[in-house]
Amino acid sequence: MTTTKKPPASRRRSPGPVPVAPPCGTCDGTGETTTTVRVGRKRREIGAIQTGLCPDCFGTGTA
Template sequence: MPATRKPTRAKAPEKCDTCKGTGEVSKTVRVGRRQRTVGQQTGLCLTCLGSGEAN
């Protein structure tokens, strides 16, 4: 008689270290010759490509 297998739980995917699982990162925007800081802009995390999961 074959042994029965217990169902296993799927592990939750690990969060990306760069964006902390949000999928977005902030970058400081600088303008002018003296590189004056004017604000921040959010963009897609290039480490996880916006999924928020570590690969």
């Protein structure tokens, strides 16, 4: 009767660090950009600010 030894079980490794994409430079990672509203013939600025999706990252916040 021959006996065969099993190889030692391999140890489980924890996953390495997940690479993180750098934040977008235009929106600083928020996904939104702001634009000051200009009105009138002289194009004066008013207090209202419009927000919209960032055109560089399309709202994802990562480059």
